[in-house]
Amino acid sequence: EAGVVQSPRYKIIEKKQPVAFWCNPISGHNTLYWYLQNLGQGPELLIRYENEEAVDDSQLPKDRFSAERLKGVDSTLKIQPAELGDSAVYLCASSLDRPTEQFFGPGTRLTVL
């Protein structure tokens, strides 16, 4: 069974530029999560989808961050414009049902210069 797929694995951009991350969850997993992980910290939830519905986006900075999961499968997280403080690892995870065992993708390491 294929795991959670994310791309790109690394991204370096200038501040104020836009950036997008893509995630394809484990087949059959209805719940998809986007997390942010800073160095030395645990992952922090940005948004949780159940199928195509965003059911928890309370921690998503909506002035610059947006996300979508149009067909209830893969998802895109966007930042526009990026700031220096956005440098972190962005992790996607999926689970068969909420809030059970979550499986993480490899993550995207973002560096904002």
Next chain:
Amino acid sequence: QKEVEQNSGPLSVPEGAIASLNCTYSDRGSQSFFWYRQYSGKSPELIMSIYSNGDKEDGRFTAQLNKASQYVSLLIRDSQPSDSATYLCAVNSQGGSEKLVFGKGTKLTVNP
């Protein structure tokens, strides 16, 4: 603010010893508890889940849960150098959002 607390370490044990990792949480309504292993530069990998008070064993790993004390631990028996990693405790947070709250992790080093 729901919190999950872990000793950041580093915790250093000799090869073959038992490594004991501890976690406390603040949300008394939590029902689901997880341990993730994260190697440097990699993403978290689920290694144990526990939902009921008591012990749960899986190979060299044992998770222990005490809801009354709001305490969950992970024991690693016969520690190997390949167990060297950061171990993240994650707790299901109630209150409507039902999200996982992660601790900062404990860095474990197993010395050959």
